[in-house]
Amino acid sequence: MSTNRRRSASATRAAILDAARVRFAAEGLDRVTVRDIAGDVGVDPAMVIRYFGSKEGLFAEAARFDLELPDLGDVPPEEFMDVLMPHFFSVWENNAGFLALLRAATTDKKSAAKMLDLFTEQVAPALAAAAVDRAPERAALLGSQMLGLVLSRYVLGVPPLVEMDRERLRDWIAPVLRHYLTAEPPSA
Amino acid sequence: MSTNRRRSASATRAAILDAARVRFAAEGLDRVTVRDIAGDVGVDPAMVIRYFGSKEGLFAEAARFDLELPDLGDVPPEEFMDVLMPHFFSVWENNAGFLALLRAATTDKKSAAKMLDLFTEQVAPALAAAAVDRAPERAALLGSQMLGLVLSRYVLGVPPLVEMDRERLRDWIAPVLRHYLTAEPPSA
DNA sequence: CCCATAAGTCAACAGCTGTTGACCTGACTG
DNA sequence: CAGTCAGGTCAACAGCTGTTGACTTATGGG
Numbered sequence: 397m398s399t400n401r402r403r404s405a406s407a408t409r410a411a412i413l414d415a416a417r418v419r420f421a422a423e424g425l426d427r428v429t430v431r432d433i434a435g436d437v438g439v440d441p442a443m444v445i446r447y448f449g450s451k452e453g454l455f456a457e458a459a460r461f462d463l464e465l466p467d468l469g470d471v472p473p474e475e476f477m478d479v480l481m482p483h484f485f486s487v488w489e490n491n492a493g494f495l496a497l498l499r500a501a502t503t504d505k506k507s508a509a510k511m512l513d514l515f516t517e518q519v520a521p522a523l524a525a526a527a528v529d530r531a532p533e534r535a536a537l538l539g540s541q542m543l544g545l546v547l548s549r550y551v552l553g554v555p556p557l558v559e560m561d562r563e564r565l566r567d568w569i570a571p572v573l574r575h576y577l578t579a580e581p582p583s584a
Numbered sequence: 585m586s587t588n589r590r591r592s593a594s595a596t597r598a599a600i601l602d603a604a605r606v607r608f609a610a611e612g613l614d615r616v617t618v619r620d621i622a623g624d625v626g627v628d629p630a631m632v633i634r635y636f637g638s639k640e641g642l643f644a645e646a647a648r649f650d651l652e653l654p655d656l657g658d659v660p661p662e663e664f665m666d667v668l669m670p671h672f673f674s675v676w677e678n679n680a681g682f683l684a685l686l687r688a689a690t691t692d693k694k695s696a697a698k699m700l701d702l703f704t705e706q707v708a709p710a711l712a713a714a715a716v717d718r719a720p721e722r723a724a725l726l727g728s729q730m731l732g733l734v735l736s737r738y739v740l741g742v743p744p745l746v747e748m749d750r751e752r753l754r755d756w757i758a759p760v761l762r763h764y765l766t767a768e769p770p771s772a
Numbered sequence: 773c774c775c776a777t778a779a780g781t782c783a784a785c786a787g788c789t790g791t792t793g794a795c796c797t798g799a800c801t802g
Numbered sequence: 803c804a805g806t807c808a809g810g811t812c813a814a815c816a817g818c819t820g821t822t823g824a825c826t827t828a829t830g831g832g
Binding site: 402429430431441442444445450451 | 818819820821822823827828829
């Protein structure tokens with residue numbers, strides 16, 4: 397029964413950040429209060445401000461993450477999807493920050509801008525090696541399908557998509573991604 | 585210069601509803617206040633509550649709409665996309681209610697449920713005539729691409745998608761929709 | 773053992789929110 | 803022309819929000 401009420405500053409900071417990610421991912425930026433997060437950690441709301449400056453600062457940190465997309469330059473084209481799809485699933489299902497950002501991006505301009513950065517600074521370059529030409533256009537189209545899938549499966553919970561297992565989903569989606577990546581673009 | 589400050593109740597109600605649709609579509613459910621909407625119409629916030637009961641009631645009405653999807657039973661399969669795509673564009677670009685609902689659906693559970701209803705009660709049945717089998721699964725996949733496109737183009741504003749004209753977008757997307765609608769499903 | 777200090781609490785603030793009920797007012801009707 | 807009543811205003815409420823500064827307490831190093 398040793399009274400372990402005190403912890404190190406960095407541990408508390410990390411606990412707040414974790415709780416924030418979970419909350420923001422599940423309920424969205426506007427519907428989560430500083431008091432909610434502090435409550436989850438068992439700490440006074442003032443600590444949140446102390447460690448992160450503001451709610452906005454906390455969110456910015458909670459929604460920051462790296463897609464760590466593999467370099468497709470080393471991968472033979474016919475294996476692109478075997479590399480890409482598992483990676484996407486892993487990001488969506490293990491990274492609360494991504495869902496948090498997606499939820500916020502529909503109403504918060506800064507989050508929307510951050511989402512765009514993700515595209516132009518991480519997705520587009522990674523796909524540039526795979527796309528035959530017009531990389532930004534192809535990346536945007538591919539991204540739209542990916543975002544729509546995340547939205548439908550993890551945010552809205554569209555039943556057929558929730559029930560479908562990863563393999564079947566991959567088999568449905570992969571030809572589409574291939575299409576966006578390698579198909580001849582529409583005439584002129 | 586006759587003082588037309590008074591209008592009919594129904595005219596005021598309609599004006600509030602219009603302003604609400606625009607605001608909700610542009611800023612989302614949580615970031616729009618009753619005072620904002622009332623201000624747009626030039627009316628006291630109390631009127632909003634008088635005519636719609638609550639903010640929630642107003643939103644429910646503002647986000648209610650009909651997709652009016654055509655019956656694909658009469659259309660030969662090779663013309664599906666010629667019928668579907670213009671219809672989708674028309675809904676997205678002339679119907680603020682749809683954007684309002686999409687923005688809200690990422691955080692508001694009732695809105696998410698309403699979005700699901702839209703799928704199961706309007707999209708899936710309309711596509712049932714076009715899909716060879718497994719209509720709900722195919723409709724969900726098709727819907728995910730459509731939602732992703734709306735999100736990317738009209739909400740996030742992904743540059744390549746914003747700049748692309750409707751025809752080119754149709755040419756990119758149509759094969760994908762066809763794939764979801766008619767392709768052999770993944771093995772078992 | 774003591775005390776400086778890191779870690780945390782507490783109460784309060786100012787602002788905004790949806791919502792309410794009492795009140796006002798202009799126009800039509802008898 | 804008086805009075806009714808639909809259409810609209812007004813002030814205020816209670817609750818919640820992010821944020822602040824002053825206070826408290828445990829703990830580890832001298």
